Amino acid sequence: MTLPSVETFERAGLEAWPGITVQWDGNWVRRASGGYTKRANSAQCFDPADDADVDLRIISASSWLIVNGAKPVFRITPLSAPALNQALDQAGWVEIDKSHLYAMELGAHEPDAEGRSLSLLDPEFLAAQQKLQGHDDAMLVRMRALLAVMAVPACGIVVHRDGEAAAAGLMAISNGIVIAGNVITDPTRRRQGLGTAMMRTGLAWARDKGATIAALNVQADNPAGKALYQSLGYSHQYDYSYRIPGAPK
Structure with missing residues (x-):
């Protein structure tokens, strides 16, 4: 069996771990959930080609998260627009919590x-x-x-x-x-x-x-967790991380 695409896994994750408050901006989604987990309190791009007005949309998403009780956070996956990553780099946002998605046929x-x-x-x-x-x-x-x-x-x-x-x-x-x-x-x-x-x-x-398919997220610096999941049959599919604003200079 061929395992699903990155987008299929990410959209499944969106449904399986939703936000309490959700707003879409084109193919960018914002989620806020009172601060419980970064995944449910972050912005994320689902289309690498959706890169119009990146700087303004970063500001808009960040403001929306703050208004809804969350900190500014972007979840970065292989679906993220390259222009988004470049803009975050230029604005000094730092990368944290490097992680993997693991999956297997169930x-x-x-x-x-x-x-x-x-x-x-x-x-x-x-x-x-x-x-x-x-x-x-x-x-x-x-x-x-x-x-x-x-x-x-x-x-x-x-x-x-x-x-x-x-x-x-x-x-x-x-x-x-x-x-x-x-x-x-x-x-x-x-x-x-x-x-x-x-x-x-x-x-x-x-x-x-x-x-019919099983998936999960595991942090890159969790060797015990990765060993456990590999022993069950899970294998690495792709990487993701989070970006947060850097300290003011």
């Missing part, structure tokens, strides 16, 4: 005996995410608000050990592509196969729901 996976699939707003899933991610109550409120607007088939996964949440993540399906996110393991229980158990449980759920 085969059969065996769920963990102590894994559970829950609704995204289930108190058990939210409590597991808060505990394992180390979120304070304010951050949990932001996360919950974003999860509440997700309109695609999605679930939260929690794997237990000794009666406690030991690993968690979420799965969201768009156009047959299941995208994993918020993957986290109890730091005191690492190297016990819990991340693998959680992922397999979620991928089994997604296959049952009709997904």
Whole structure:
């Protein structure tokens, strides 16, 4: 099977991890979600040829993000217009969080005996995410608000050990592509196969729901995460990063 194009993956990601407030400007999209994750609080170009009035659109997108409670951030992918990158370079925007998109054809996976699939707003899933991610109550409120607007088939996964949440993540399906996110393991229980158990449980759920492709985002400086996903069959598809304004000179 040939895996989908960059645009197909990016549009699936747009649906699977939406913004609470969204505005399109041609083929540029702006998303704001109270500051929870850069992906849902950033601007992004979906067409390399959409490069008219780049400087003005950078200013407009930045102002829109600030007005909607987010910091100025651009998500840069292979779809970004070269003129956008050049303008950001000239304006002194810096690159952060170099990352990869990994994907694979979705085969059969065996769920963990102590894994559970829950609704995204289930108190058990939210409590597991808060505990394992180390979120304070304010951050949990932001996360919950974003999860509440997700309109695609999605679930939260929690794997237990000794009666406690030991690993968690979420799965969201768009156009047959299941995208994993918020993957986290109890730091005191690492190297016990819990991340693998959680992922397999979620991928089994997604296959049952009709997904045929699996994808996820992983930071370039996360060797443990990359090793985990490669062991499951994921492979590197393309790179992306974020740009933020540099410090004033």
